[in-house]
Amino acid sequence: MNSKQLTLTGMMATLIVLCAWLTIPTVVPFTMQTFAIFLAVGLLGGKLGSLAVGVYLLLGAVGLPVFSGFRGGLGTLAGVTGGYLVGFLVMALVMWLGERLLGTGTAAFLFSAIAGLAACYLFGTAWYLLLYTSSVGPVGLGVVLWQCVLPFLIPDGIKLALALALRQRLRRVVQAA
DSSP states (O other), rough: OOOHHHHHHHHHHHHHHHHOOOOOOOOBOSSSSHHHHHHHHHOHHHHHHHHHHHHHHHHHHHHHHHHHGBBBBBHHHHHHTTHHHHHHHHHHHHHHHHHHHHOOOHHHHHHHHHHHHHHHHHHHHHHHHHHHHHTTTOOOOOOHHHHHHHHHHHHHHHHHHHHHHHHHHHHHHHHHH
């Protein structure tokens, strides 16, 4: 990595942290993290965008309060909603795969972002079901989807549209820097 790539990756990891702190508490907190991940991968590409998400998760894993509600630590990652946090990395990796297979055009970015978000929802929901059932008791898939996925569909669509608009405006600036 050169110094420009290192700096941009660090800036995007920081943006993810800042977006995690913008929180509306619910079962799975509403944050702006998905926006930051869309933007990180959209501006930096799949490799560096995924690295930024990995750095963010490592900062949280070592205990820094980078997750929503100023939480951090392995306990947060291993909790019932931790799958959605780990799912952010799955999301970035799926977007990277989409970039490799489809290119970096607008349509390819939208498709890979939607596929990545679906993978994040799938991973996080499976994690939630597994841990909730083993620690609290049985819960239906419909209940988990109602609490943990459905309320996020429209806000995440808006975040994707915002990230796409910023990507269009900032991409040339980032590449020229």
